[in-house]
Amino acid sequence: MAENELVLKRRKRIVRLAAAAAVLGLAVGVVVLRPTGPTAEGPPAAVPSVPSTPSPAPPTAIPDVRPRHEEPQPPESGSLRVDLTPSQYVQIDQDGSWWDHAMPFEAFVSVTSWAESTTTVPLRVSVAFDRAELAVHGTDGPRWVCEPSDAGLTCTSSDVVEPKEAWPPLAVEFSPMGEVRRGTIAVTASGPGDGAAEAIITVATYT
Known part of the structure; x- marks a missing residue:
């Protein structure tokens, strides 16, 4: 048992x-026979690839479209170059004449020294106009002293400048008092030399 x-x-x-x-x-x-390759259901799913981040492109150079600096040009005569230009509201004809439509405007005076040495005496600028319909409304410019004259206006600057340098710009504001068929604004400079410039201006009124 x-x-x-x-x-x-x-x-x-x-x-x-x-x-x-x-x-x-x-x-x-079960562990050994677990499928690791293709099965009846199809090949194993592909692992999605992560796209690589492209490298940033080098910056494109921006072209310089600013106006180039121009060397000052010598005066046609004398040792002072005088330039007279109008404000943006004044039209300029092909022959250089100015046209204003009975609106206040500015005339900008620029004087450049072409002397061989540093200036030692003050610069004197005379602004003359031959029409009573043109009246000076005001002036503007650093260190300029202006006063009325029989011909129009006289301005003085005591700045000392080197050869090929310019005095501070001077702005003269005009107020047309009526229609001007054709007039002349003349600018003369004297003191450490001499020079001149002028502009023919027509003021048209429309009623």
Whole structure:
């Protein structure tokens, strides 16, 4: 009887070991046989690639469209170059004449020294106009002293300038008092030399 019980116990132990071995073998098989390549459902999904960020392009050089600096031109005569230009509201004809439509305007006077040495005496600028319909409304310019004259206006600057340098610009504001068919604004400079410039101006009124 004792021998039969021992045999029965051994058989039960073998059955438990066989069952445990079967379970362990199935788990190992699942791990080993897990598909790692193409399957019946198709090839494995491709891993999406992350696009690389392109390098920034070098900055494009911006062309310099500013007007080039022009060397000052010598005067036609004398040692002072005098330039007379109108404000933006004045039209200029092909022959250089000015046209104003009964509106206040400015005439800008620029004087450049072409002397061989530094100036030692004040610059004197005379602004003359031959029409009573043109009246000086005011002047503007650093360190200029202006006063009325019989011909129009006289301005003085005590600035010291070197050769090929200009005095501070002088602006003379005119107020037309009526229609001017044709008039002349003449500017003369004297003191450390001499020079002149003039402009023909027509003031038209429309009623």
